[in-house]
Structure formats: C-alpha cells, structure tokens
Amino acid sequence: MNRLLWWLRRHGQPYALTAGLALIAAALAAQWLAVGPLGRQIETAQTQREQRDATLERMSDALLRQDAPQARLDQFYGHFATHGAPLALGLERVHAIAAAHQLEMKRAEYRLSHPPGQKLDRYRMVVPIQGDYTTLRAFVSAVLRELPTLSLDQIQLQRQDIADGRLDAQITLTFYLVP
Known part of the structure; x- marks a missing residue:
C-alpha cells in the first residue's frame, strides 16, 4: 500500500x-x-x-x-311520473296480488293527503288481512316489487293463539302520486 x-x-x-x-x-x-x-x-x-x-x-x-341537487330532485320526481301507475290501476294491482296469494281483503281504509309544499300526494291504504306468515311476507314482497312508487309504512302482526298458524295483520301502504 x-x-x-x-x-x-x-x-x-x-x-x-x-x-x-x-x-x-x-x-x-x-x-x-x-x-x-x-x-x-x-x-x-x-x-x-x-x-x-x-x-x-x-x-x-x-x-x-x-x-346538481335540483337535477337529481327533478329526476326523482320524474320517476313517479313515468313509473307510477294511475291510482285505480295501483289499487287494482294490490287486490290482484292479494288474490294471487289467496288472501282476502274484505275492507280497507283509504285516505288521500296533500302535504303543503310537497310535490307528491300520498294515498294511504290500511288493510286488515289474515294469513300465515310466509303468505303475508310473499304478498308484501310482491306488492313492493311490482309497484315501485308504493311504500310499506307499517305492518302489525298478531296471533290470537300460539298454536294458530294464521296471523291477523294490519298493513299500511302508501301510494305516492304526482298531482
């Protein structure tokens, strides 16, 4: 080195x-x-x-x-104008679905409301119905699937006796309509 x-x-x-x-x-x-x-x-x-x-x-x-929010809102309301069936046809369709599931709608309460400042009218339908759980569930599913402008607001199920297979149900549905 x-x-x-x-x-x-x-x-x-x-x-x-x-x-x-x-x-x-x-x-x-x-x-x-x-x-x-x-x-x-x-x-x-x-x-x-x-x-x-x-x-x-x-x-x-x-x-x-x-x-934009307004465009999305207009599109939302447009959905009701294009997909919403007239009220009479919607009611007829609900009754037909009930009949197809062998459920009888003997009576129903109907109420139309026009909330102030809202663009959609609401037509509430309260239906007491009797049937077994699976049939009631299939009915509700079919109604919601076939009528996209309808909502299920409430469902009350009651059984008179624990051994009884049938349920008493009160179903509240609301149709949303363009005035």
Missing part, C-alpha cells in the same frame, strides 16, 4: 489528469445517453398527466352539473 502511494505521488499527476478527463467524458456520455432521454420521458409523462387532469376536470364539471 505504501509503495502504491509513493508511486502515485511521483508519477500520479499525468494519470490523475487523464482519469479526471475520462470521468468528465463518462459523465457527459451518461448525461447524453441516460439522463437526457429520461428527462424527455418525464416531460412527456407530465404533459400527458396535465392533459388527463384537464379532461378529468371537464368531466367532473359535467358530472357536477348533472348531479
């Missing part, structure tokens, strides 16, 4: 200059061959990202305009 240091002190200056020039040439070659293309790739990626950001901003503005 000492011998190498002695030799470098004596003869190292010309070699150091050559090694320094070689390192500078290698750095310039690395810059030209590796760093330059990477810089161009970075610039290209940044340009593409800026274009995507601009596109996303335009799309989000369009979605915000589309999903």
